[in-house]
Amino acid sequence: MIAVSEHRVEQHFPTTVLIRTFAAVSELNGSLQQLFDHLEQNPSGDYTNEATLPVNTTQGGYQTKSGLRVLELDHPEIRQLRQEIVMPSIEHYLDDVLKVDPLFTPIEISSWVVSLGAGDWQAPHFHPTEYTLISGIYYVNVPKCTPPEGTLEFINPNLNAVSLGQQDASRNHQPKSGQIILFPPYYMHYVHPMRLDEKRRVIAFDVRLKTQP
Numbered sequence: 001m002i003a004v005s006e007h008r009v010e011q012h013f014p015t016t017v018l019i020r021t022f023a024a025v026s027e028l029n030g031s032l033q034q035l036f037d038h039l040e041q042n043p044s045g046d047y048t049n050e051a052t053l054p055v056n057t058t059q060g061g062y063q064t065k066s067g068l069r070v071l072e073l074d075h076p077e078i079r080q081l082r083q084e085i086v087m088p089s090i091e092h093y094l095d096d097v098l099k100v101d102p103l104f105t106p107i108e109i110s111s112w113v114v115s116l117g118a119g120d121w122q123a124p125h126f127h128p129t130e131y132t133l134i135s136g137i138y139y140v141n142v143p144k145c146t147p148p149e150g151t152l153e154f155i156n157p158n159l160n161a162v163s164l165g166q167q168d169a170s171r172n173h174q175p176k177s178g179q180i181i182l183f184p185p186y187y188m189h190y191v192h193p194m195r196l197d198e199k200r201r202v203i204a205f206d207v208r209l210k211t212q213p
């Protein structure tokens with residue numbers, strides 16, 4: 001018998017997702033809910049509902065323009081969200097996953113709001129914008145509903161392995177309030193329809209490499 005001199009199993013090209021859940025954020029999320037309730041109930045300018053546009057993947061519900069910078073609004077709760085939740089999570093992803101030093105990686109962040117109520121859902125899509133490094137979602141409010149209602153479904157980017165029966169076609173994520181999830185911008189995803197009338201509200205964002213000074 002010829003001896004094996006090396007044996008190993010490698011994972012090639014993983015799709016890396018970072019999930020962090022924050023403690024004691026109900027007060028912060030309550031303030032964010034109030035702020036976004038106000039914007040949603042008085043839609044004008046940048047806060048007009050774009051979910052009604054046929055090109056939008058949000059079906060029903062409310063969505064601001066995807067190119068907005070909601071995370072730069074001048075409100076103390078938005079500042080806290082950005083400084084204590086979003087930025088540290090982005091820095092972890094840059095450092096742990098993309099293996100670049102956050103201090104020497106100039107980035108800019110676009111961010112927008114998506115609210116889904118009874119009967120609303122989000123069609124499959126991804127965020128393929130040039131120089132986008134990371135896509136992410138912060139869950140301001142996720143109603144207590146029974147999966148798959150309101151869950152986030154990721155589509156396996158390795159469709160060859162799906163067609164050969166080696167891998168699952170999708171992977172489900174059950175989000176909760178106060179959680180942030182970061183993933184590659186090419187990772188296709190959709191949101192299962194809501195049945196409850198309570199708003200499922202998130203801030204979605206894209207992190208892009210800053211190419212202009």
Ligand SMILES: [Fe+2]
Nearest residue numbers: 125126189204
């Ligand atoms: Fe998305």
